[in-house]
Amino acid sequence: MPNQAHFSASFARPSTPAAKCMHHIRLGQQLIRNELVEATGLSQPTVTRAVTALMQAGLVRERPDLTLSSGPGRPNIPLELAPSPWIHAGVAIGTKSSYVALFDTKGRTLRDAMLEISAADLDPDTFIEHLIAGVNRLTTGLDLPLVGIGVATSGKVTNAGVVTASNLGWDGVDIAGRLNYQFSVPATVASAIPAIAASELQASPLPHPEQPTPITLTFYADDSVGAAYSNDLGVHVIGPLATTRGSGLDTLGMAAEDALSTQGFLSRVSDQGIFANSLGELVTIAKDNETAREFLNDRATLLAHTAAEAAETVKPSTLVLSGSAFSEDPQGRSVFASQLKKEYDADIELRLIPTHRENVRAAARAVALDRLLNEPLTLVP
Known part of the structure; x- marks a missing residue:
């Protein structure tokens, strides 16, 4: 094994x-x-x-x-990926729901499911038992062996796979150890933001050794706020992000994570007398409430400032926008793009991961395949 x-x-x-x-x-x-x-x-x-x-x-x-004759000498036999000999499980943990999937060696989704359980409302042991049951349900009936499991989560992750995440109520939760013990396969655990950045890396051709590597910056705004970039070495987290500026949200000098994450933002809005249980609900309210719309635009402006500061640091050719702040608020996304152009005066391609499902699938796939793509020969049973 x-x-x-x-x-x-x-x-x-x-x-x-x-x-x-x-x-x-x-x-x-x-x-x-x-x-x-x-x-x-x-x-x-x-x-x-x-x-x-x-x-x-x-x-x-x-x-x-498929060999084509090329004259005398040994023929050039084409190579391709073999049918997947194994399966790789990936999990993306969210505050209110989590995504579980099985992938083949090419990264194709074999089976997946959303677990509509709240990590924030359950104790960690109970929640992890639900995750284990979810993986077991997906693997039932498959003949291929499971050779690894990856987990993407909010919060901070130690090198041993121990998670501390305030939005989940987790402090030093050894999720890697639990999954490793349960499935007897290596468990990879990473923060969601670098995992999403890694998904871009895994899907991109390797640059030729003599060519410069384009830098891609991934900016995430959802249950947490953060940025990571990829270069010729791999993925790197940017932190801490720039503090927020004065606005109608009254966030002057606050950390971006506290002020602009979904929960932090909704708390700032509630301080101003507008109450919503989710970002989607606030976007709906804003259709008939100009003040709510102004707050959403304030958030988009502050996010653009934070993203521009990160871009100035690494000079990316591409900026990938990820998370509900962009996918659930199209008008806010337009405000973000306009403000970014004002603050970051360089040619940059903007790309959006358009849905929550695609975000969590990207993160789950990246952690599931990380070991395979970096050490393929070590997974051989």
Whole structure:
């Protein structure tokens, strides 16, 4: 069986020859070895050894039926990802609901489900039992072995996979240890914000060794607020974010997490006499209430200021917007984009993860596949 150690995800770029070849083959259709040599910058013998090891692990296969004759010499046999030999479980924990899914080695969703249970309203042990039951339900009837489980969560995560998250009411919860004991497979635990940034990294081609790596900044505003970016080494969290400025919300000097997370924002709004149980409810109220709309626009403006400060630090070519602040409030999103343009005077592509489901799937997939994509040969049973 795989190593039973549990750990916090690092979301590094693939660095070993096997991981680099795996990444290219996973994202492509059919590739020949010479194309892998060109794409990775590795030598022919190194690529040959890496491909052989991946084939022996059952991760890659040859397609001799697709071989095209190229004259004398050894034919170039195309390579492709083999049918998934294993499954990988991923979990994205939310305050009110959590997402559980099974993925194959290409990252395709095999089965998934939303668990409509509140992590904030249950004690951690009871909640984790619900997660374990959810994973067991999804794996029932599947013949492929489970070789790892990943968890994305709000809050702070130690290298041992211990979580402290104020919005969940968790203080030092060893979720990695519980899942590792239950399933006897490695458990990867990471904060949701770098996990979403990692999902962008995992879906992007590796840059050629001689080309600069474009930087992608992911900015998240939901149950928590934060930013992470990816470069040639992997994913890095930006923190602390810039403090907020004066506004109708009366947030001058407050930490962005306290002022602009969904709960923090709704608390600021309630101080002004407008009460809503969710962001979606406030957006609905704002259709007929100009003051509520002004507060939403204030939040969008402050988020843009915070994002601009983060962008000035890392100079990204792409900014990915993620979380309900952007997906549930289209007018606020427009305010954000306009304010960002005023404060960050550089060419930048804006991209939106449009739904909550896509956000949680991206985070769950990233933690589920992190070990496979960085150490593919260590998962071989």
